[in-house]
Amino acid sequence: MSRFYPLDFRLMAMSQFQILTLLCQTAASTINSALNQFLAQKMVTSQAVSREVFEAQVVALVEQMQTTTVANVKYIDQLVSLVIFNSGIMSALNNNYYIIQNPLQPGVYIQHGNYPVGNYIISDSSNLNYNYCDCKLMSNCTFQAGYYNYSIGPSHGVAGIYKPTPPPILIVPGMLVGCLPRDSMLQSTLECFYNRSCLNLIGISQAIIPLNAGASSRFRVNTIVNTLFEQLFVETWQNSSNFTSYYNACYPEACSYTYTQPGNxxxxxxxxxxxxxxxxxxxxxxxxxxxxxxxxxxxxxxxxxxxxxxxxxxxxxxxxxx
The missing domain is CATH 1.20.5 (Single alpha-helices involved in coiled-coils or other helix-helix interfaces)
Structure with a gap:
């Protein structure tokens, strides 16, 4: 993979989809764990409540479980991101850090990557009039992914700046590259994979069926993966409660009621x-x-x-x- 340029989609695609797989697996296991804990709880009442009160309490408990689960995933994800960034882990894809060795000088030194900020059209080779995002300072530096017909060249070693010059052969809509596959995947969208022509453009097999962009989805086509993950990739939460089972489990020995009306x-x-x-x-x-x-x-x-x-x-x- 080292023959591809750091801005090239083909360099980071495999790692990004491995990350996406792990995110889906993490969401599924998190939901299963939260549901098991929720269903293991008992609802105890001193008196048998009415159907309306029972359903309202169940809805409140379910919403609390959902909110807590989503919040926990978000906090853990932020913790993982901070640990990876502060540990200074070097990617094998040469996109956040890479080693430079000069044959005329002993030893090696580490150069950190710099991704351009802005659009693709950058014609000035002096690199003085444009801003760059430094992977040493931020882990979420990203740039639009594309297909480049050149590999690592002389410009790669100039202060670690990755320049999109000459322009790419094609771009992959919604997909980003950056310092780490994880961070660039979280900021990317999956809009290309809703379109058969886009899949053909990047060489995806005809056997792969595009995603369904149905109107019933609460997520838009251009929703970033980070938002999908924070919502655990869940379209809807369906709550099913059974008041009859609750009442039979808490069947009272005697029932009484009071009838209040104004006197005359x-x-x-x-x-x-x-x-x-x-x-x-x-x-x-x-x-x-x-x-x-x-x-x-x-x-x-x-x-x-x-x-x-x-x-x-x-x-x-x-x-x-x-």
Missing amino acids: FLYAITMLLSLIGGLTTVLGIVVPLLVKFFRRLLVKCRGDAVPTIENDLAGRRFFYFS
């Missing part, structure tokens, strides 16, 4: 009469029984008493019971 005059009169009628009925039963009880008690007390007659000094008589 007729209701108040009805309740008052009901209370009076109920009180009259109760007293009609209880009072006769109480009267009989106390009458018997009084008769018994009188029957047990023994009258005693005594005379005082004045000749008066006193009757009392003992």
Whole structure:
């Protein structure tokens, strides 16, 4: 692969599609892991909730799981990017760093790549009027990928500047090259692979079916791969909950409910009469029984008493019971 120029699509294509494969596999494993953890959780309620409350709670839990999963993937991806960049890993494709050896001088030294910023048309060979992105300072330096009919030449070793001069034979729409295959792939789009003519242009077999650019997709054709990956390549999340299964699992022994309504005059009169009628009925039963009880008690007390007659000094008589 070293015979291709660092701006050439053919130099980085294989590595980029290996990266894309890993991104898809990472998204799939992340989703499976998140779903397994989510389904292992239990929904515990102190009381059996209604269908509406149950479905609302499930939707909230699912949305929280989705948000957390996407955020975790984004943070891990940023961490990986920082580790790779700060470690100064040298790509074997000679696109971020490359070794220069002068036969007339002992030893070798490392030169870092510089990608042009802007369009393809760069005619000034002095390189003084144009800006370049330095791979030593940034890992996401990119440039439009194309097919070049020249390999690494004298201009390659001038301060590590990769110049698109002469212009490429053709360009690959949406695809970028850069310091690292991973970063350039994340900033690329897959728009070329929705078009049969573009696939033919870069020599893709007729057996490969172009991607379907259907109107139902929430992603546009020119959406960058980084956005697709941050959304885990998921078109839609489908939630399916079963209230009947939940209720059967949490079947209560008894159910009760309260019915609240505003009071009115007729209701108040009805309740008052009901209370009076109920009180009259109760007293009609209880009072006769109480009267009989106390009458018997009084008769018994009188029957047990023994009258005693005594005379005082004045000749008066006193009757009392003992």
